[in-house]
Amino acid sequence: MSHVSDIETLSRMAYEQLEIDANRIVQLIEVQMDNLTMPQCPVYEEVLDTQMFGLSKEINFAVRLGLVDKDRGKEILEHLEKEVSKVHDAYYKHKEKNRV
């Protein structure tokens, strides 16, 4: 193995791990919604904020090591925010439908 492919492997692993963690956050939010913790609830906000903070720390760490590109790191966070919004919207639509 050349040294380039090793660092490349590590970089790819870094992206993979960040994706896994981002997906875990989406799942956590879904579980919270399913268990009827309302998004207006401070606990929900806190969980989301803390998880986003944790992921941003990981991304920042990977960027500092040169394993993850700064802009791509930002994109991971932005993508996660969009996914969380989708979960919100699905929750509200479901609530709306069941109100009849």
Place this chain on the structure above:
Amino acid sequence: MSHVSDIETLSRMAYEQLEIDANRIVQLIEVQMDNLTMPQCPVYEEVLDTQMFGLSKEINFAVRLGLVDKDRGKEILEHLEKEVSKVHDAYYKHKEKNRV
């Protein structure tokens, strides 16, 4: 540069960055104490918990990439906890002394 030294360099960088972040947390706690936010205050607890959570996320991430040894990662967190305790103790001793 051999591939080993590259991964070794990255691993050393990972430890350095974790140390920097742990020191930043100690400094943040010191600043909070200096600004008279009491350690009994929930805001203080929350800041400390969130920061510890962030650092543990970074450590876990580095461990998963094989850059940081699991036990040494734990030691970084334990060392930080001890440093934070020292800051607490210094604060209380100072308070005690000025009570006369």
